[in-house]
Amino acid sequence: xxxxxxxxxxDIPSAWVSALGIRVVPVYVNFGxxxxxxxxxxxxxxxxxxxxxxxYPTTAAPSEGMFAEVYRxxxxxxxxxxxxxxxxxxxxxxxxxxxxxxxxxxxxIPVTVIDSQQLSLGSGFLSVIAAQAARSGQxxxxxxxxxxxxxxxxVVFGMINQLEAxxxxxxxNWATFGLGTLLRIKPxxxxxxxxxxxxxxxxxQKRALSHLVEIIEQEAPxxxxxxxxxxxxxxxxxxxxxxxxxxxxxQEPLLVAVxxxxxTHLGLDAVGFATIKK
Amino acid sequence: xxxxxxxxxxxxxxxxxxxxxxxxxxxEQPMPLxxxxxxxxxxxxRHLRKxxxxxxxxxxxxxxxxxxxxxxPVPDGDTGHNMFLTMRSAYQRVAxxxxxxxxxxxxxxxxxxxxxxxxxxxxxxxxxWKGLAKGFANKETFTSHDLAHALQEASDTAYKGVMRPVEGxxxxxxxxxxxxxQDAVKKNDDLxxxxxxxxxxxxxALERTPEQxxxxxxxxxxxxxxxxxxxxxxGMLRYVTGQMGYMTPERALSSNGIQHQPAQALAxxxxxxxENPYDVQFILLGENxxxxxxxxxxxxxxxSTVVVGDEKTIKVHIHVEDPGVPISYxxxxxxxxxxxxxxxQLQMEEIIMxxxxxxxxxxxxxxxxxxxxGVVAVCAGDGLQxxxxxxxxxxxxxxxxxxxxxxxELLAAIEAIPSxxxxxxxxxxxxxxxxxxxxxxxxxxxxxxxTRTVPQGISAMLSYNPDGxxxxxxxxxxxxxxxxxxGEITRxxxxxxxxxxxxxxxxxxxxxxxxxCTSASxxxxxxxxxxxEMEMExxxxxxxxxxxDISHEDAEAxxxxxxxxxxxxxxxxxxxxxxxxxxxxxxx
Numbered sequence: 001x002x003x004x005x006x007x008x009x010x011d012i013p014s015a016w017v018s019a020l021g022i023r024v025v026p027v028y029v030n031f032g033x034x035x036x037x038x039x040x041x042x043x044x045x046x047x048x049x050x051x052x053x054x055x056y057p058t059t060a061a062p063s064e065g066m067f068a069e070v071y072r073x074x075x076x077x078x079x080x081x082x083x084x085x086x087x088x089x090x091x092x093x094x095x096x097x098x099x100x101x102x103x104x105x106x107x108x109i110p111v112t113v114i115d116s117q118q119l120s121l122g123s124g125f126l127s128v129i130a131a132q133a134a135r136s137g138q139x140x141x142x143x144x145x146x147x148x149x150x151x152x153x154x155v156v157f158g159m160i161n162q163l164e165a166x167x168x169x170x171x172x173n174w175a176t177f178g179l180g181t182l183l184r185i186k187p188x189x190x191x192x193x194x195x196x197x198x199x200x201x202x203x204x205q206k207r208a209l210s211h212l213v214e215i216i217e218q219e220a221p222x223x224x225x226x227x228x229x230x231x232x233x234x235x236x237x238x239x240x241x242x243x244x245x246x247x248x249x250x251q252e253p254l255l256v257a258v259x260x261x262x263x264t265h266l267g268l269d270a271v272g273f274a275t276i277k278k
Numbered sequence: 279x280x281x282x283x284x285x286x287x288x289x290x291x292x293x294x295x296x297x298x299x300x301x302x303x304x305x306e307q308p309m310p311l312x313x314x315x316x317x318x319x320x321x322x323x324r325h326l327r328k329x330x331x332x333x334x335x336x337x338x339x340x341x342x343x344x345x346x347x348x349x350x351p352v353p354d355g356d357t358g359h360n361m362f363l364t365m366r367s368a369y370q371r372v373a374x375x376x377x378x379x380x381x382x383x384x385x386x387x388x389x390x391x392x393x394x395x396x397x398x399x400x401x402x403x404x405x406x407w408k409g410l411a412k413g414f415a416n417k418e419t420f421t422s423h424d425l426a427h428a429l430q431e432a433s434d435t436a437y438k439g440v441m442r443p444v445e446g447x448x449x450x451x452x453x454x455x456x457x458x459x460q461d462a463v464k465k466n467d468d469l470x471x472x473x474x475x476x477x478x479x480x481x482x483a484l485e486r487t488p489e490q491x492x493x494x495x496x497x498x499x500x501x502x503x504x505x506x507x508x509x510x511x512x513g514m515l516r517y518v519t520g521q522m523g524y525m526t527p528e529r530a531l532s533s534n535g536i537q538h539q540p541a542q543a544l545a546x547x548x549x550x551x552x553e554n555p556y557d558v559q560f561i562l563l564g565e566n567x568x569x570x571x572x573x574x575x576x577x578x579x580x581x582s583t584v585v586v587g588d589e590k591t592i593k594v595h596i597h598v599e600d601p602g603v604p605i606s607y608x609x610x611x612x613x614x615x616x617x618x619x620x621x622x623q624l625q626m627e628e629i630i631m632x633x634x635x636x637x638x639x640x641x642x643x644x645x646x647x648x649x650x651x652g653v654v655a656v657c658a659g660d661g662l663q664x665x666x667x668x669x670x671x672x673x674x675x676x677x678x679x680x681x682x683x684x685x686x687e688l689l690a691a692i693e694a695i696p697s698x699x700x701x702x703x704x705x706x707x708x709x710x711x712x713x714x715x716x717x718x719x720x721x722x723x724x725x726x727x728x729t730r731t732v733p734q735g736i737s738a739m740l741s742y743n744p745d746g747x748x749x750x751x752x753x754x755x756x757x758x759x760x761x762x763x764x765g766e767i768t769r770x771x772x773x774x775x776x777x778x779x780x781x782x783x784x785x786x787x788x789x790x791x792x793x794x795c796t797s798a799s800x801x802x803x804x805x806x807x808x809x810x811e812m813e814m815e816x817x818x819x820x821x822x823x824x825x826x827d828i829s830h831e832d833a834e835a836x837x838x839x840x841x842x843x844x845x846x847x848x849x850x851x852x853x854x855x856x857x858x859x860x861x862x863x864x865x866x
Binding site for chain 1: 668669819866
């Protein structure tokens with residue numbers, strides 16, 4: 001049996017996690033000197049309440065030791081191999097920690113670390129696809145080939161409502177985007193194959209949201225579609241309704257609250273879509 | 279800058295020479311007093327130079343008259359001033375010349391006008407000179423028939439220089455003048471006669487402009503650009519008929535209207551040492567000059583290169599470490615003239631000694647590579663300039679409503695950025711034509727987005743993508759520019775009624791998208807009336823850029839007023855630093 005491991009920045013709903021037997025390694029979230037494990041000792045509510053007070057946390061990748069421990073646990077649970085799928089290498093050192101963890105357990109179990117080149121459900125969908133394939137008895141080679149095919153078709157779009165958080169995170173080069181500090185701007189970003197691009201710069205939220213929906217309509221059809229939000233349930237539900245027609249009759253885009261690990265960088269009220277193109 | 283003043287002084291002396299020389303024509307054919315003067319059948323290059331000079335002097339004498347014809351009561355780009363600077367730039371090319379060939383003198387006048395053109399009427403005036411030069415091509419001298427032909431070319435060229443020609447402007451005046459010349463030469467081939475008839479018809483055309491343009495009629499004025507042209511022609515006729523003595527030539531070349539802006543021009547590195555401290559400018563004259571080759575060679579010598587011109591005349595501007603290098607190079611290719619060398623290091627130190635001129639910290643311009651699209655924008659006010667740079671503008675040209683940059687300044691900005699594809703944002707209706715002229719002179723691929731206000735320019739920048747395809751980027755920037763409504767609040771500089779809005783000098787007035795919309799005694803009243811016309815129910819955010827004369831506290835109070843009147847609107851307050859305009863606001 002092949003086990004699938006991912007990190008808490010994949011935002012996979014807990015029901016899917018348990019149904020598919022995916023193991024999730026928590027990312028560290030630090031508020032000042034205090035460190036929390038994402039999804040374990042920091043709830044979303046507590047986290048967003050802190051952020052609303054103007055506290056901007058930092059994040060840290062899980063340690064090599066944490067990954068090694070999880071991989072060993074997989075082996076103890078009868079796994080013959082592990083595929084470990086993580087947050088984009090270009091944005092985080094999570095893949096790197098995972099690779100070191102994999103080396104540490106090389107004698108115990110073969111672990112293949114995959115750079116999802118994505119974040120949130122962009123990475124999460126890949127873990128789900130891999131887990132489904134593993135459950136149907138596919139080999140490691142087949143699953144890796146499948147992922148290699150799907151990764152380029154995976155795109156996440158998002159509107160940032162408050163630039164301050166993203167700016168403090170230092171993950172995006174503002175100068176190259178012409179996003180100054182003077183004017184309030186709501187950028188629409190796109191991430192594909194590890195590269196963050198500025199899709200559009202908009203002054204108001206209303207316009208940004210309608211632009212986001214337009215983009216999604218242009219990019220359709222999809223095999224997978226989810227609405228992502230950072231503490232903006234109401235807006236997300238509206239986006240979900242507006243894009244339901246892009247999926248087969250009776251299906252609805254998945255609605256996902258982004259984990260603190262990513263939320264800290266995207267800032268409150270960020271919304272977006274994780275997609276895999278048909 | 280100093281060197282420029284010296285040059286002007288030289289020219290100024292030259293005028294006295296000319297004034298004494300007023301009998302020039304009569305010397306050739308002595309004319310009996312109180313009798314019909316003999317016919318003047320031919321005109322050479324020297325005559326043309328003097329005609330231009332006489333036109334310049336008379337325009338200068340009447341500059342304020344033209345300025346006062348501005349329709350809008352806003353502190354506007356002054357037409358008289360702009361036309362004077364254009365005309366002076368033309369004349370400066372021939373001021374110290376003794377060229378006898380008409381075609382050569384006309385070429386130089388046209389070159390100078392093209393480079394110095396500023397303001398819409400200035401640009402059209404430069405097109406008139408361009409057309410005249412075309413009409414005089416290969417002529418050693420001209421006759422009245424040649425003049426009629428050249429005036430026709432001038433009129434045609436002026437019309438072609440404008441995207442959508444409007445009647446009731448300087449265009450109508452030159453067209454009717456050209457028409458008249460065709461008739462006049464059939465009756466009499468005396469140049470004096472033709473010129474008199476042309477002037478008379480131009481004056482009549484000018485008188486009719488209010489009938490053609492309702493806005494002129496409302497304001498009770500004739501077209502200012504047309505009036506400027508009439509003064510130039512009148513000056514010429516005064517010269518021909520020996521009435522130059524009434525003129526006041528002292529002012530023409532000594533009153534320097536150029537806005538000096540040394541502080542922004544000098545980007546000081548952190549250690550205070552300028553890498554290429556010498557600003558070198560000269561005009562290279564030669565035969566079969568290769569502009570591209572010269573540009574490449576000059577560019578290798580330093581930075582901020584501008585090399586423009588044709589096979590005979592090339593204007594060179596560069597910042598170098600050793601001013602001797604470009605000058606020697608120029609001499610190796612031909613003659614050089616109008617040499618200006620300035621030590622920017624010293625200038626900068628003087629500015630620093632004087633306590634600096636910038637209170638606002640300057641945001642660095644957006645840096646682009648030669649393969650990317652770069653944006654040049656015109657804007658006044660430290661704060662607004664900073665905002666434009668922060669959203670991706672690679673070069674801000676200081677200027678706007680009261681200070682229209684010349685074609686040459688815009689061209690220099692286009693050439694100064696590394697990009698080969700350039701988007702130009704004029705951000706003012708009076709700068710659009712000069713922008714088009716700069717585009718036509720540049721060898722780069724230049725596209726103009728005809729933004730009429732700074733908020734439009736800022737909005738356009740939101741869809742700027744340095745790596746996109748030029749046509750796509752321009753299309754989406756244009757669309758974005760139209761998404762914003764602009765309001766401007768200033769003080770009326772004259773009493774007038776336009777579009778049923780009565781304005782008294784000194785009142786506060788509000789403009790919506792460049793149109794006068796309201797006047798009142800307080801900013802608050804004006805703001806309220808303006809917002810009522812800005813479709814606020816469809817807006818989400820108002821960005822309030824407050825001017826240099828407004829304190830932050832006052833601006834905050836104004837922002838609060840808007841939020842009180844429109845609770846659903848988000849107000850963003852930014853320091854614009856612009857002169858004359860208390861507030862500029864963009865509603866999206």
